[in-house]
Amino acid sequence: MxxxxxxxxxxxxxxxxxxxxxxxxxxxxxxxxxxxxxxxxxxxxxxxxxxxxxxxxxxxxxxxxxxxxxxxxxxxxxxxxxxxxxxxxxxxxxxxxxxxxxxxxxxxxxxxxxxxxxxxxxxxxxxxxxxxxxxxxxxxxxxxxxxxLESFCSASSRSHLKFLSKICEFGYLFKDLELLRRILNDGEFLKRVRHYRQINWPVLKVFYTQRYVMDLGCAKDCLAAGSCRDAFRYLYKVCRDIRGIRMMCKMLECENPEQQVFAMKSAFQIRDLHDKIARDLSIKERETIIAHYGELFPPSPLKETKDIEYISNVGDLLEEGLVMRHCAGEFVYQALRGDVFIYRVHAPERATMAVQRSADGSFSIEQVKLCRNGKASEETWEILNAWISI
Incomplete structure (x- = not known):
């Protein structure tokens, strides 16, 4: 300022x-x-x-x-x-x-x-x-x-001083001061973190204020990551998947494999478990939806091509969401009513497209999502806009 x-x-x-x-x-x-x-x-x-x-x-x-x-x-x-x-x-x-x-x-x-x-x-x-x-x-x-240092935190030693020398990206803000004091006085927490050769202060704050993160076998290396931004991106994905696992286990009324998740050494293992539980939930949802509304969507009003394939039933749409790791399943009820039509795009890049029918009977592309909700390229948009105009 x-x-x-x-x-x-x-x-x-x-x-x-x-x-x-x-x-x-x-x-x-x-x-x-x-x-x-x-x-x-x-x-x-x-x-x-x-x-x-x-x-x-x-x-x-x-x-x-x-x-x-x-x-x-x-x-x-x-x-x-x-x-x-x-x-x-x-x-x-x-x-x-x-x-x-x-x-x-x-x-x-x-x-x-x-x-x-x-x-x-x-x-x-x-x-x-x-x-x-x-x-x-x-x-x-x-x-x-x-x-x-002892005057500051009341319990100090040379190991405390060495711990301070390892901290990088410290914020030098008043709000960090009391947290630093609490960390220096927390002997049990220090035993778990001070052996790292480098400690990122922003990540350390997350580890200290959200203790469950510290217990994740796959998250500990984030404390010494070369980039805090990369560490936070990694932690966000891991914690998002864990929240998803907890929610889905509750919906499925099954035991949450918490200990198994915390022992996993990589984010890929947690993601694989998340996807497996999501498939179990998808099967349950599919059975419930089909029982109430039937399985098939209305026929495609637009002509398919070798690269643009219509998704014609509930099971395939839910599976598309799992494969592409996005929320395609949110369109199930609109697709059953014939308000929206979902297509699997194979080229120029793998994507999922939602086409909406307007009140006047015309069609427009509502959205195009790549894997993990990625943004489609301009080339993909041009090809799809040309297709829908035919």
């Missing part, structure tokens, strides 16, 4: 940045970022006087967005007045930058901690008061690192 230039002012002489949060004339308040030469820190205007309060302001002063601003922008000007090695340290943190600037200014040796133990460096700043003095900063940051 960038503050608009009309709400802030940089004084080149003092190298301070003043920010007006709200309309000062209407009861808003002003904060002032002290210069590097003054040791950094934030001041809040109270009762006509400036008083130190680092908690009054927490906007990034070092980021890619700030670097992209015009040099004349007050925030960019304040940024440029800071030493380059200091802005390099601050850039990795998304919050508390003003407080951290004060820490480095008062105790330059702390910059080494910011490089080797950035999470510890950041969380220690949360333990300082709203107006820490130079003595306060030195007293805290000069302590042994294990001692600093």
């Amino acid at each position: 960038i503050i608009d230039p009309e709400y802030c002012e940089f004084d080149p002489a003092s190298q301070r940045l003043t920010v007006i949060l709200g309309l000062a004339s209407e009861g808003g308040f002003q904060v002032r970022l002290r210069s590097w030469n003054e040791g950094g820190g934030v001041e809040l205007m109270e009762g006509g006087r400036w008083k130190r309060n680092d908690d009054a302001f927490d906007f990034p002063i070092v980021s890619d967005d700030v670097s992209d601003l015009e040099p004349t922008h007050p925030v960019r000007a304040y940024h440029d007045a800071l030493p380059a090695d200091v802005t390099k340290v601050l850039r990795q943190f998304s919050s508390l930058q003003c407080r951290l600037l004060h820490v480095i200014g008062q105790f330059p040796e702390s910059a080494e901690m910011a490089d080797s133990e950035p999470i510890l460096f950041w969380l220690a700043s949360n333990m300082l008061g709203p107006a820490p003095s130079k003595a306060d900063v030195r007293r805290l940051y000069a302590r042994r690192r294990v001692s600093i």
Whole structure:
């Protein structure tokens, strides 16, 4: 987030940045970022006087967005007045930058901690008061690192410190702070995760807040995945299949193979089990539907081709949904009424097509789905539109 230039002012002489949060004339308040030469820190205007309060302001002063601003922008000007090695340290943190600037200014040796133990460096700043003095900063940051961590989480050791060094993609947000404290105090949980050489913080949060994920034999490697995005995509698919298994077992009134699922070592095994149960449910649904409505759909009103095949009965439509792993079965009742006609497309790519009959008797393609609800190519759409126009 960038503050608009009309709400802030940089004084080149003092190298301070003043920010007006709200309309000062209407009861808003002003904060002032002290210069590097003054040791950094934030001041809040109270009762006509400036008083130190680092908690009054927490906007990034070092980021890619700030670097992209015009040099004349007050925030960019304040940024440029800071030493380059200091802005390099601050850039990795998304919050508390003003407080951290004060820490480095008062105790330059702390910059080494910011490089080797950035999470510890950041969380220690949360333990300082709203107006820490130079003595306060030195007293805290000069302590042994294990001692600093122990003050934060009440139960620390070198293994806790090593665990912190393994965490990557940490969010540096206040909401992560209490969760980190809880994790560090949870010895049983730490025993299960700290042996990994790399630990992705976003995935760790899922493992800790949704404990059942940690018990999945196929999910543990997600904790050290190279990409959090890939890990979350994998976890989403696995958890979706598990939810599906639970729901279908309930509908079938059969025992949920929970222990078997949690022992599986790959998502493919869980998917295969999901599909097997889905077939059992499909058979049950098919028998129920056929008993009430019959099995055959109305004849196809459109001429089939070698690549476009009409699905003419309930069983084949439910099977198509299983093979293509999408919800083709949701059209069963519309297909029985003759409102929608479903076709199996073989080329130019494998797909399932739903054709709708309008009130005037004309036909239009309602949707085309590839496997797993994939999006059909433009070529496929062109061929199918040409077919339906014949």
